Amino acid sequence: MHKPLSLFIGLRYTRARRRDQFISFMSLSSMIGLMLGVAVLITVLSVMNGFDRELKQRILGMVxxxxxxxxxxxxxxxxxxxxxxxxxxxxxxxxxxxxxxxxxxxxxxxxxxxxxxxxxxxxxxxxxxxxxxxxxxxxxxxxxxxxxxxxxxxxxxxxxxxxxxxxxxxxxxxxxxxxxxxxxxxxxxxxxxxxxxxxxxxxxxxxxxxxxxxxxxxxxxxxxxxxxxxxxxxxxxxxxxxxxxxxxxxxxxxxxQGSLFNAIKMEKAMMSLLLLLIVAVAAFNIVSSLVMVVNDKKSDIAIMRTLGATPGMIQRIFLVQGTAVGLGGTLAGVALGVLLSLTVSDLVMFYERLSGVHLFDAYFVNYLPSQLKWFDVLWVGCTAFALSFLATIYPARQAGRVQPAEALRYE
Known part of the structure; x- marks a missing residue:
């Protein structure tokens, strides 16, 4: 099946070769960081939704x-x-x-x-x-x-x-x-x-x-x-x-009871903002890894420029690579976050039975509640992907500005 040249080369750069193992490791670590940030954010939001639901059912069920x-x-x-x-x-x-x-x-x-x-x-x-x-x-x-x-x-x-x-x-x-x-x-x-x-x-x-x-x-x-x-x-x-x-x-x-639920709503918003910083750090790692890739691939970029590749094509190559890393990390994080949100209550109960420590006896519920909302999943996934895509723009533009003569001077 025919692929655009920029898509073909960009996807190829995401696969490791022996001499590029460090660069591939950087890309993999960026993907894992993004995955963990997305998964944690989805899981925490689901747990807070669970506590909010229990509060509404119990307090508003009585008053x-x-x-x-x-x-x-x-x-x-x-x-x-x-x-x-x-x-x-x-x-x-x-x-x-x-x-x-x-x-x-x-x-x-x-x-x-x-x-x-x-x-x-x-x-x-x-x-x-x-x-x-x-x-x-x-x-x-x-x-x-x-x-x-x-x-x-x-x-x-x-x-x-x-x-x-x-x-x-x-x-x-x-x-x-x-x-x-x-x-x-x-x-x-x-x-x-x-x-x-x-x-x-x-x-x-x-x-x-x-x-x-x-x-x-x-x-x-x-x-x-x-x-x-x-x-x-x-x-x-x-x-x-x-x-x-x-x-x-x-x-x-x-x-x-409005002040109580307004406080919970504000706490959820602030927690989301703080955890979103984890995703932002992972996106920054994508910037650093792509900058290293661009520096490592300057000779390849120069050769492609001499063969007729335009600066726009070079930019698209690295946009594809960074977007692939961001998309992979986001999808893996969403899958892991959804899995954890659906099973975190059972996992905590298993840990309590295994250790004999009851973590939630001091709270108004004796278990860790979780309620997965697909709007939260969509919001987190789209935000993480958008941040990872924005993180690829600067390295891609730098790649497009590489001058063939300067890059090949010492080759």
Missing amino acids: PQATLSSAQPLRDWQSLVTLAEKTPGVAAAAPMSQVQGMLTANGQVTGAMITGIEPALERKVSILHDYMLFGRMEDLKDGEYGLVLGQQLASNLGVQPGDPVTLVLPEASLSAAGVIPRFKRFTVVGIFQVGAEVDGMLAYVYYADAGRLLRIGDAVQGVRLKVDDLFKARQINQQLLAQLPPFFYGSDWTQT
Whole structure:
């Protein structure tokens, strides 16, 4: 098959000959450096995507994605739930009330957010039921003052299912002894462990029990929503508020947890930028290796010029060589990066079993999560190839400027 002369010679220069082994080694090291840089960048991005996914599933699976709250006690909350579930983009809705207080047991005191829920509907909007260590959500029943605690809260208080816990409300009551805070005793009926910070700050009771604490009877403060698209939560809230009386107001996860996810997004961007420097260093190695090739091939360039090769043809020869090195390194790096991204969780688990060291016990997940996104693969691959191609331009132009007479003077 006929090949353009510049393509034929450029590809031939990439293959080693005995007297060119050092030059070939330089080209190979540049290719390996580019491959490792691309593979590491894809793998790290996949791991960060995995942590981001776990955070969204666990934290946003526990805290409300969007809420519709009322300035007045909401007694007919069933109608609001029905209205919300009929709205496009809303997956489910459930009643909720919240009260802040102090939990005390065994001489220990810790603050907590007490949330009143309806267990049957809460299953549709929360992942709580999937992470119960002890007991069930259905153990929360009207009038029994049961309490479901996060594992960290239970550990801080030193309690187990069946133990009593006293809730101290930040509301003073007048008595013969003076002004004293309100107390209410609960019984622990369940413990959950999501593995995030919510384990140390959330507790759940039946919504009617929470209503009695808030002195609103069996009414609730509002309704929490689970949405199909997290980034449309605010839009859905505004759409629902337009159909409700003015004493309703809304909030969404971007107001309560947005700073956390913005921090993760910024960290991912900065990590990508730093790791991209590895690819840039590998591209610089391509420059140095091609400059050495040009110096070594000056006599060959001069001979080709005397035989009629134009400076443009000489430039294309070395562009082909550098592009072949860059393309080979990029493709190998993409393949290795994809393979590592798909297997890194299993590799880390194998290492933990082999060494007996558990690397992630201190984190909110007990394994190394990884989520491969093909957009990241495409972005990394295209960026690496573009940098490697740009790295070939300077040596190729220098090769095109070689003067035959000067190159052959001392031959």
